[in-house]
Amino acid sequence: MSTACWHCGEDTGSTPFTARTPDGLRNACCAGCAAAVEMIHRMGLSDYYQLRTENAPLAALDENDRTLALFDMPALVAPHRRPQANGHDALRLQLGSLRCAACCWLIEQMLTDLPGVHEARVNLATMQLSLEIDQGDLALPRQIAERLLRLGYSVTLPGDPRYERDLQKEKRRLLGRVMLAGLGAMQAMMYSFVLYLNVFDPSEAIYESMLRLTSLLIATPVVFYAGWPFFSGAWHGLKQRQLTMDLPIAIALLLAWGGSLVNMALGGSHVYFDSAAMFVFFLLISRALEQRQQHRVRRAWQRLQDALPQVVQRLRHAEPEWISVQEIQPGDILLLAQGDTVPVDGIVHEGEGDISEAAITGEPLPARRVVGDTLPAGGKVLEGRVQLRATGTVDSSLVAQIAEQVSRAAEERVTVVRDWQRVAPLFIGASLLLAVVTLAIHWEDSPALAFEHMLALLVITCPCALALAVPLGVSATLSTALREGILVASPKQLLALNQVRGVLFDKTGTLTLGDFQLTEFLDAASPAHPESLTQRLAIAAALESDHPHPLARAFDGMAADQALTDVRISREGAEGKRQGVHWRISGDPAYARPDSTCLLLSRNGEPSVRFWLTDQLRPETTAVLERLRRRGLTLRLASGDARSAVESLARQLPLVEARGQMTPTDKAAWLAQLAQAEGPQMMVGDGINDAPALLKAAVSVAPASATSLARRAAGLYLLDDNLRRLPALPDLAARSRQLIHQNLFWAVLYNVIAVPLAMAGFVTPWAAALGMAASSLVVTLNANRMNRWKASSC
Incomplete structure (x- = not known):
């Protein structure tokens, strides 16, 4: 356990600074903190450390402890945990450090082994984990988080502000690894190129040794720092007794680096430091592009959920008041001015304005909305002022439902993806077996060449492209379709x-x-009916006031009778009682006209009023x-x-x-x-x-x-x-299927051609690294082509 700085609590490292105090020496993380400690004591302000905390030095908090602390607080987990009809709870978590479909498979397998976890689904595009767990088990979320951390993945609750910072940190770290690997690969290749030319005679052997030693010094940080994510992923997989995609990569890197080191120590001429460095460089470039695609898709979907404001003005007793959007109830009158975002679905109650609904529909041009028009949550007031009558809550808004459907789409597995997750361990195992076979085939010719051919095969069979072919194509399609409405x-x-x-x-x-208009009505009652026509019209309006069918909306502008009781709504119509009289309104096909629908209001089963409604x-x-x-x-x-x-x-x-x-x-x-x-x-x-x-x-x-x-x-x-947009759907489907098939075809073709060549000894390790990375790049760039698709409208 590292020692914390007495002043700020940061880790002091292996060689802490010290500050002199009347109570003895105190550890500090830097010269500045050491000086601050001494100055505070010299000025007689040492009580500061007593008032600040009763447990004198500040304990350095481990990042994993900080993460797990989130899951120890049921109040924080509760918003992301919802009861389901099947008796389970649905829990959604945000993941980090995902690399490919094999990561998703590993997480799902390891979590479903936990008691109380019934289902686990990982979405690679949005890096979200959806689980079905036992209801009422408050300790289970922490156990899930602990297992994810042990697997080497980061985890937090959705909406945690640290998540965005962690993503940026991960992006910067990956960029640093790519730059180091690129510089190292170029330098190592320069020295290896001289060795390949064989320009030295026996008397200059010392220069050859110097070049090999320099290649070793350059390649070592590339392999073990820039390539650390592959070693880490392979190790975590092995600890859980799983074959992951990182395993053949890690084995190839270790063999290339370790075999070259042994060969150099024994005086051999074959070293592969340049191949190892290039392998890491090309892999990291491919991974950086994959990460970029994942972040783009996640941001596209997140924009819908981020479209809603946090607070809004509500009109209460003729006075505006600021409230949280979570407090909005149906019927509330909300005040929206220029620049405001519509927080819930509603109807314009007063005023008018130009509203942009680009966040929902993708339509860039604003639309003029006046009294009676509906406004969806997520729309933005570009000009004017409106009073909005809320028709629902935040959770029932169109944006919330879209977000839920987006999550459902992200969690749905296309058959090919699910099949790949079952096949992945077999594919990796077969790759390792073929590597051993390649070594045995060429051993009698030359152990050094056999080693080189085995190394090339391990590099070539890295299944990155095959694993990414479908997920990247599907996620790019979902993102593009959402952009197009x-x-x-x-x-x-x-x-x-x-x-x-x-x-x-x-x-x-x-x-x-679906906007029916009442174009005509006819009094069909017998003279014995005591109610006036106006009363009967009010009864019809009352019966239809809560009916969900579009026909009922034609009566919304009429005064409704308030004395109606026992109202029952069915698919056929609505019925109720008023002062002991049974009233019913329903369709009357016998009197329907070619261009309109007929409804009949009946009194105790006898005709009373017929209505004709037309739609456009x-x-x-x-x-x-x-x-x-x-x-x-x-x-x-x-x-x-x-x-x-x-x-x-x-x-x-x-x-x-x-x-x-x-x-x-x-x-x-x-x-x-x-x-x-x-x-x-x-x-x-x-x-x-x-x-x-x-x-x-x-x-x-x-x-x-x-x-x-x-x-x-x-x-x-x-x-x-x-x-x-309806006629554009087949084009979207055809384009998506074409890209996915192209990706699969390329990934399979690459392996079909490259594996026999590598086993036959026609591929060098550096060429294998280039080919493997190229295959992943082709798959990633091909999926990105989906972003250029445009929907055609009628």
Whole structure:
């Protein structure tokens, strides 16, 4: 245990400074602290050290102890731990020092061995760990953190300000290692180049020895400092009895450095200090690019969660007051001025302004919002002042739901990734076995050459490119799609898009605006009804006031009867009682018109008032469907609305079939039949009644206006409130799949060609280092090409 400085508490190191005090010598970390201690005592202020702490010298706090202290405080862990319906708790942690998919596999394997941990999923792109653990076990988070630290990974709670500082520190440290390795590799190569030319005669052997010794001195810090992450990763894996990707790298480096040292001591001419230095340099360059890609994706997703403000002004008793955004409740009136960010979803209550929704939709141009318009959380007031009536809390806002779906997408595993994690230990074991076989094949020719060929094989078979091929391609796709206003909640569904044969659309709110207007009503009551028409209209408004269906919103501007009781809402309509009379409002298909839907208000089962409501087709609907049809997709419509309204709409659009008056079960069953007859189907819907079909579809899409349940059921979500991005989804899927296949093809082709050449002895260690690094660079740079993709709109 190192000694702490008496003055500041920092570690004094192995040779501490000393300060003279009346109580004897005190340790100090530097000359400045030593002088401060002596001056404080000379001025008679020694009580400072008594008042500062009762435990005289300050104990130096180990960084791991500081980290574990976070997990000893249930109040700090609680915001990141949520109960689940299955009786477990979901816990999310932030990781650091992740290097590849093999790191994810190792962490998941080691954590699921802990009692109380039921599932562990690591997202390489965002470096987040999601767990399912026993409910009520307060000690388990610390045990998880301890195991992660023993594995050599850093861990903290999401939102910890130290995490960003640690990322920057890790980035600077990696950059320093890259620079050292680059300088060392160049210098070692210069000396080795002279040795390769064989320009010295026997009388100048001392100069050869000097060049080899200089190469040793240069390569040693490159191998053991710049290359330390590989040794550390391999050692932590071995301690847990796991074969990690760092193991063959560490073995190759040790063999190259140690074998060269032994060969030099025995007077041999073969040394590989330059190859070892170049190997480290190329590996670190590849790792730095991978780190950059991971940080870019993490920042893109983090921007959504950081979009919301911490405090906001609420209007209370006609006076503004500052409150935390966590205190906002539905119905609160919030004051937003120029430059403010919308904290929760709401409706403009008063005023107007230009609002930028770029953080949500990616649309750079602001939109004018007036009284009655909806504003999503994350929008920014560029000009004007508005009063916003909150329609939900921070946790129920669109931004919060998007963040949750982003996390779900990040945790979902594409099949190839999951397969690689199972195959990784076998691949590494096979590489080590092939290295031994290579050594045996060439041993009789020359032990020195056999060693060189084995070394080249170990370097070539480093599985970095193969492990990174799919994760980097998927994470780049998610980041690019989010930038273009497309939220990919299920990467598997995105990649399945190009196999889709047909699309099933919902009508209201999907192909139409879902903004119904009451265009006509007719008094259908008998003269015996005592209620006036005005009273009955108020009863209809009261019945529809809490109904979630878009048809109900047509009654929002009408005065509602307050005497209604026992209101019950169902898919078919709503019913309630008023002074012993039973009232019900529901669809009336018999009186529906081609361009409108009919609702009937009944009194004790007898007709009272009929209402006709019309909806408007989305402006972009025809162009969107036409582009999808030209792609060869079969387009159909499934709606719960009256058949006449559905058929009228279908005649305006390029649809092959349209069905009305369908229940949620009917939609899901029809979709299943189509999938069996034609192949995979895509469902596009926005309502609660679309959720079963969205869950059943091979690919499910929800527009921005969708209900919360529909958004959760959908695998893809359009952040802009229109369908213009829908035809771009197949292009996005094709581009993503193309990049992933290119990465896999290159990684496999490289190994297929390079391994036999290395076993045959045609590849030198330095060339193997260059080829291995090049393969990882190709995979990383190819994934980065996804960032140039642009969505085309109708």
